[in-house]
Amino acid sequence: MAVAAPTTTPTIPRPVLDHIHPEPTGFIRKYIFSIDHKIIAFQYFITAGLFFIIAGLLAEMIRIDLLKHTGVLTPNVYNQVYSVHGSMMVWLVIIPFVSGAFGNFVMPLQIGARDVAFPWLNLAAFWMFPPAGLILLASFAFGAPDAGWTEYPPISLQAPFGTSMWCIAIFLIGISSTLTGINFLVTIFKMRAPGMTFTRMPLFVWASAATAGLNMVATTALAAALLALFLERQFGVPFYNPTKGGSPILWQHMFWFYSHPAVYIMILPAFGIISEVLPTFSRKPIFGYKMIAFSSVAIALLGFMVWAHHMFTSGMAPWLQLPFMIITMLIAIPTGIKIFSWMATLWGGSIEFSAACLFALGFLITFTLGGVTGFFLAAVPADLHEHGTYFVVGHIHYVLYGGSVFGIYAGLYYWWPKMTGRMMNERLGQWHAWITFVAFNCTFLPMHWLGLLGMPRRVAMYDPEFEGWNIVVSVCSFFLAASTLLIMGNMLWSFKNGKKAGPNPWGARTLEWMISSPPPYYNFKTVPAVLAAPYDFGNPLPYIGLDAEPGAMEATPQSTTGLVHAH
Amino acid sequence: MAHQVTKTKVSLGPYFWLVTAFILVASAIMSYFVYASGWPIGLPEIAEPAPEIDALFKFLGAMGGTIFNIVTGYIIYFAIVFRRKKSDPPDAIGVQIHDNPVLEFWWTVIPTILVVILAIFSTVIWSSLQNTAGDVLTMEAIGHQYYFSFRYPKLANPVNNEMHVPVNVPVTLHVTSAEPGEPPVNHGFWVPEVRLKADMVPGLINTLRFTPTQIGGPYRIICTEFCGALHGTMRATFYIDSQKDFDKWFAKQGGSGGSPGAGGAAGGGAGIALANGNADQGATLFAAKCSACHSVNAFSDKKVGPGLGKIFSDPGHPKLVNGTAPTPADAAAIMKNGYTGDIGQMPDASTNQITDGDIANLVAYLASLSKK
Amino acid sequence: MTTAAVEHGHGHGDGPDHDDGHEEVIYQETRDMRLLGFVLFLCSDVVLFSAFIFAYLYLRGTIDEWPPILNGHQLPRLDLPFAEFNSIVLFGSGVTMHHALENWKHGKVGRFDFFMGFTIVLGVMFLCGQGYEYSHAAIGGWSGSIFGASFFTLTGMHGFHVFCGVAYLAILWWQTKKGHYDQTHYFGLTAGTLYWHFVDVIWVALFFLFYIF
Amino acid sequence: MDLAVIERSVALIGAIIVGVFASIALKEDWHAEGLDNNTTKLLLGLMAFGCIMVFFAAIGVIGPKG
Secondary structure (H helix, E strand, O other): OOOOOOOOOOOOOOOOOOOOOOOOOOHHHHOOOOHHHHHHHHHHHHHHHHHHHHHHHHHHHHHHHHOOOOOOOOHHHHHHHHHHHHHHHHHHHHHHHHHHHHHHHHHHHHHOOOOOOOHHHHHHHOOHHHHHHHHHHHHHOOOOOOOOOOOOHHHHHOOOHHHHHHHHHHHHHHHHHHHHHHHHHHHHHOOOOOOOOHHHHHHHHHHHHHHHHHHHHHHHHHHHHHHHHHHHHHHHOOOOOOOOOOOHHHHHHHHHHHHHHHHHHHHHHHHHHHHHHHHHHHHHOOHHHHHHHHHHHHHHHHHHHHHHHOOOOOOOOOHHHHHHHHHHHHHHHHHHHHHHHHHHHOOOEEEOOOOOHHHHHHHHHHHHHHHHHHHHOOOOOHHHHOOOOOHHHHHHHHHHHHHHHHHHHHHHHHHHHHHHHOOHHHHHHHHHHHHHHHHHHHHHHHHHHHHHOOEEEOOOOOOOHHHHHHHHHHHHHHHHHHHHHHHHHHHHHHHHHHHHHHHOOOOOOOHHHHHOOOOOOOOOOOOOEEEOOOOOOOOOEEEEEOOOOOOOOOOOOOOOOOOOOOO | OHHHHHHOOOOOOOOHHHHHHHHHHHHHHHHHHHHOOOOOOOOOOOEEHHHHHHHHHHHHHHHHHHHHHHHHHHHHHHHHHHEEEOOOOOOOOOOOOOOOHHHHHHHHHHHHHHHHHHHHHHHHHHHHHHHOOOOOEEEEEEOOEEEEEEEEEOOOOOOOEEEEEEEEEEEEEEEEOOOOOOOOOOEEEEOOOOOEEEOOOOOEEEEEEEOOOOOOOEEOOOOOOOOOOOOOOOOEEEEOHHHHHHHHHEEEEEOOOOOOOOOOOOHHHHOOOOOOHHHHHHHHHHHHOOOOOOOOOOOOOOOOOOOOOOOOOOOOOOOOOOOOOOHHHHHHHHHOOOEEEEEEEOHHHHHOOOOHHHHHHHHHHHHHHHHO | HHOOOOOOOOHHHOOOOOOHHHEEEEEEEEHHHHHHHHHHHHHHHHHHHHHHHHHHHHHOOOOOOOOOOOOOEOOOOOOHHHHHHHHHHHHHHHHHHHHHHHHHHHOHHHHHHHHHHHHHHHHHHHHHHHHHHHHHOOOOEEEEEEEEHHHHHHHHHHHHHHHHHHHHHHHHHHHHOOOOOOOOOOOOHHHHHHHHHHHHHHHHHHHHHHHHO | HHHHHHHHHHHHHHHHHHHHHHHHHHHHOOOOOOHHHHHHHHHHHHHHHHHHHHHHOOOOOOOOOO
């Protein structure tokens, strides 16, 4: 920064053109400690993917235990397994996937930036993530956390040392998310290509911005809650322990003040992905761009005012239940606007059922069901029956698996060619989509009825009359796990046999498709100027000053789904 | 936009209105079945306010089902009708519309109206849960690792793992957790058939109000907050008895006759309030005043008088007073008035120099012996 | 980074590489981004303190009278007069820091050094004051009661921030000696000043919540 | 006790001085634009408020009674 220069600052109407670091040489700097957002995104993919496998296996252990109403595992093991499964899926899989991986790879490309605002911060944020995961897994050696991913005190105060390790791990993830959030916000505010006004940003960027805001604000609240829990566990500092004047309810307030926005941290980027995939594969402008964009922000804001709807039975002042119930129901309105706009985007389109598109359609259906059961849980009197039962388990899996993970799959099939430069096998991808969709619903739909009929969650053994449905659920969950092998195989297959993607295999119109796949280190030789929102199929592309890769600017994409025999 | 709005009007798609009609009819039929059947819960409604809560469930089921049908129906319809056909050129594109203010207005307003309706409906039922009017039986449920215990007024000792309430008597149930000395952990109290639930939080008292309406049982009392390794096994049984059966059960527990709900019925035989008897003081008293003639073993272990160890639980114990197995009330009456009959003689309280308070303590002590 | 960036700019021959304003543009753009990032960081830090303040108020609301009872007798209030004194020490350091930056902007390096040193001295004084406060605050220690828990945790976190601030200011001072900044390029000093004001303002809240309220 | 009086009087004088200087700084910066200046203004203002609070605490107007 030691630049002696004239005090006058010429104002040039363009964002940071030269905000790019020289390309590193040498394996370590290039692939391990790279500050390139694309490499860091890959690192997030690989790490989160590994954790996804582990957490998935833990989930299957849960289902194996529940095959018998007396339980198969010892209760202690079971409790640790499901707690770590939940914690990993939320903090080590979905959040890193949606904001760490997709946010890092796609967002800078879509706004025409050469990197994120603070590449070194990005690097630091990533390298807090694998240690956190390892600490959480290592906690099995010390008695892993066993009170669920929510770790309610006071029982989590009496748990063995593993719970303290859980605090440390989640704290690290929290710092990482906060740094990423700040980084992304600055990137989106300061580094958009010239002419890319807010209403010309791709919708995934809007979603990333809302998510980054949530990450930045909410996560530090979680850090505080975790710090207090850690201090109380290790030094007996009374925050939560009722016998020393603390309050167990305090934890629930502080935890859910983060963890409800966290639900939107996990789902908003998925919304963004769907908003990119649907227009591309129905060859239509997204319907109601502004409404979708603003509803993301509205959801993010409302998300801060509903946390206590997780606590209707825990003994808040009863009058507090009403405002939280009503605000929670209000969130259905922006969400509904999104769903309807996506439906309208399909209308009159020329829909190509690529794997990504199939997952997007599956997302619409499963997420709608998740939203409907959300109504059931928001209404206080109904929640008094459902709280703490398998109904809640079914609901959370419909929004997190049927929502976030379906979105992640859609995004993977959509951006994989851009990331690797090779296509995946579309047929296999379509099979993956169908099997996942069926197995998913057979796995999680019965849980709602189990809950309503009186099966509480977090139990290692249950009443005999529920055994039949639990066997169904478990068997289907095995198919669901098996379906994951399809996409893994597909990725490996594409590395070897996948055919070259070219810059723009889907005929998409956002900026990342205008450059070669995989993108060069500096992303854009020259940063283009943006003339309009990206989704007007049929019109010429709204970018100038872009020396596009050959083939990118063609209006006619070669179809790669095999359903259409192009050229 | 105007021309595009008109553009959307032309050819919404083949059979669009037919499909719409189908979706709506299907939703209507589904809603009908939701209301006709026990769906979505399908458990008996054994207490107020279960019917109200089920009404909300039915409304939610019908509304949610309809929304789901509409979304899913149109998605499938659009996916079929607007799919890219093999005949289409690879550069085929869809209708280039960006929005439709009218449509967007309505699909913002209608959900808002639905939300308002649902909010009002929920609030009404919510307020019916809050009313404190006319609670007659006020009792306490306490969660332990891993069992429930229940405290009744006028009952010295808590009852474990079994909750009886008389039918048609409004119950105010205070739930909490972890008596002093126990490790404090959260529990939950849930009777699915009543549809109500409250967390049992140490150092905090939550309240449930309901009015049993159907005699029956046993029903499940389920712990719904994770409370330790054996959380899954934590159950208790819940009975709704007729007033008569309840009183019998209550007396068996050592409750001096008359329902605790009956609003201060004369506590115990000979008008002695047995509720606040103290078993420990009773033990010392027994050693001082009774052990000369009575053992604390089975009835057969006779000194001067019979063994009293299992007086309230031993079916073999002879009928003393009114043709029933001895109740605490009977025992109290005998201590007060003395006994003369086929198993011997016992002087009255004044001769034995024991006060009514002593009698209460002794009965409590005998009751505790009978539980062992 | 800037120099690297410039090389890169040459490498790809975009934009007016050779005009003198170019590096300046890069500097300003980088500065704006860092400033925004730093302010956002402060916002998230505010949330961290707010969460603990919420915890303190919540716990305080669970009991009828404050301070709480510990082992049968009610805990005393904290030492208000000393806190007033210590607060003024910290607030004073805020003003001196402000003047340090102003003088730097106007190129008065001598007065900058004076105020910078003054600020750091006051910061250290405040930390010593906190040490004294801790040593004779008879509220049953950190783990004694919810009072000790919230007081020592919150002020401890604040103290940690002040400590980091002092270290940061010292580094900045050293950097000015190394010629890292000139009269128009002093983002580090701006950030340091913002951070120091932020620490002051957090203390305003803590002073009110623990000593007045 | 003595100590308290000294502390209070120092705090009182200090509060006045610091408050005045903070207000002056605030007035000087009032029209300065930019994120950094606006943030500074906000923070300086809150700090001036802190000085006022200390002032009233020192003269015993606010603070726990007894």
